[in-house]
Amino acid sequence: MSDGLRLMAVHAHPDDESSKGAAATAKYVADGVDVLVVSCTGGERGDVLNPSMQHDPKIERDLVAVRRQEMARAVEILGVRHTWLGFVDSGLPEGDPLPPLPEGCFALEPLEVATEALVRVIRSFRPHVITTYDELGGYPHPDHIMTHVVSVAAFQAAGDPAQFPHAGAPWQPQKVYYTGWSPDRLRGLHEAMLAEGLESPYAEWVQHLDKRPVRAIHTHVECADYFPVRDDALRAHATQVDPDGNWFKVPLELQRRVHPTEDYELAQSLVPVTLPENDLFAGLPEAGALDEVCRTAAARDSDGELVPVYRSPVPAQEDVVAAAEGSEDESAPEEVTQVEGHADGDDDADRSEVAS
Numbered sequence: 310m311s312d313g314l315r316l317m318a319v320h321a322h323p324d325d326e327s328s329k330g331a332a333a334t335a336k337y338v339a340d341g342v343d344v345l346v347v348s349c350t351g352g353e354r355g356d357v358l359n360p361s362m363q364h365d366p367k368i369e370r371d372l373v374a375v376r377r378q379e380m381a382r383a384v385e386i387l388g389v390r391h392t393w394l395g396f397v398d399s400g401l402p403e404g405d406p407l408p409p410l411p412e413g414c415f416a417l418e419p420l421e422v423a424t425e426a427l428v429r430v431i432r433s434f435r436p437h438v439i440t441t442y443d444e445l446g447g448y449p450h451p452d453h454i455m456t457h458v459v460s461v462a463a464f465q466a467a468g469d470p471a472q473f474p475h476a477g478a479p480w481q482p483q484k485v486y487y488t489g490w491s492p493d494r495l496r497g498l499h500e501a502m503l504a505e506g507l508e509s510p511y512a513e514w515v516q517h518l519d520k521r522p523v524r525a526i527h528t529h530v531e532c533a534d535y536f537p538v539r540d541d542a543l544r545a546h547a548t549q550v551d552p553d554g555n556w557f558k559v560p561l562e563l564q565r566r567v568h569p570t571e572d573y574e575l576a577q578s579l580v581p582v583t584l585p586e587n588d589l590f591a592g593l594p595e596a597g598a599l600d601e602v603c604r605t606a607a608a609r610d611s612d613g614e615l616v617p618v619y620r621s622p623v624p625a626q627e628d629v630v631a632a633a634e635g636s637e638d639e640s641a642p643e644e645v646t647q648v649e650g651h652a653d654g655d656d657d658a659d660r661s662e663v664a665s
């Protein structure tokens with residue numbers, strides 16, 4: 310049914326593909342869509358967050374190799390294709406004041422260098438749809454923010470023959486999405502856990518949801534059948550995931566009943582759309598005609614910028630800044646790291662679920 314469709318999911322670190330939109334990608338693979346996961350960095354600065362694997366000299370000696378093996382296993386479980394973009398993990402800076410980012414890391418790469426690398430992958434794989442992170446990176450890790458910036462720049466450039474002419478024939482993906490964290494999902498799961506007499510892992514988080522900018526999350530992909538695949542893929546990142554952590558505390562049956570979708574924000578679409586929608590490919594022409602559309606130069610304004618038919622409303626800059634600052638506020642719980650991962654190296658397993 311979905312033969313000939315191609316989806317590219319751009320992520321910052323190995324393990325992000327298994328914690329953000331993983332069940333949806335597995336569903337699309339099962340539907341016959343060709344899915345390519347791009348990891349911008351190798352996750353070199355991740356910490357070992359599985360208590361049972363900490364201080365293992367065999368792992369500490371070559372964490373990069375271990376993470377590559379873990380990623381290969383996750384890729385196999387999800388059934389996706391995978392490529393490394395080849396940049397170096399920036400790490401999550403800690404301290405007050407924050408230390409400078411390490412030299413040579415992804416977040417410090419010149420934008421045109423990182424963009425050309427991703428444009429090359431786009432022009433080779435020729436995706437019709439791309440997924441990435443929002444302006445905050447989903448949460449303010451420098452590599453996640455850089456992933457957003459580079460993905461949006463590559464979406465702009467890939468179809469333009471004047472940009473990166475040596476990086477392959479122009480190809481214009483028709484939509485770019487941000488993987489979304491739906492407040493409704495968290496509230497729903499939290500309330501359902503309490504109603505069942507279970508301890509909710511989201512209690513503190515839910516109290517602070519209203520401090521996050523409101524995102525236009527109108528795309529809901531039904532993929533509950535693939536929640537177990539998502540969890541298996543996440544467990545494949547064994548050094549990064551505490552198997553007893555919060556991530557796995559909500560029973561799958563409850564997740565399926567309360568919130569059977571993974572959710573996305575449509576950032577830009579070059580084709581007309583009707584929102585809400587339930588498919589990342591909604592509104593696109595049939596596969597054969599679609600390829601022709603992607604090969605054709607899209608409309609641009611006098612500055613050379615694409616003219617999307619739909620563009621997601623961008624939250625006010627002050628809201629984005631406040632959210633970024635709020636996540637560094639000692640008085641606030643680690644609302645974002647708790648669910649999104651990237652706990653930053655201390656040994657508090659409660660806040661560490663998925664890191665890199």
Ligand SMILES: [Zn+2]
Pocket residue numbers: 321322325450453651664665
């Ligand atoms: Zn990450």
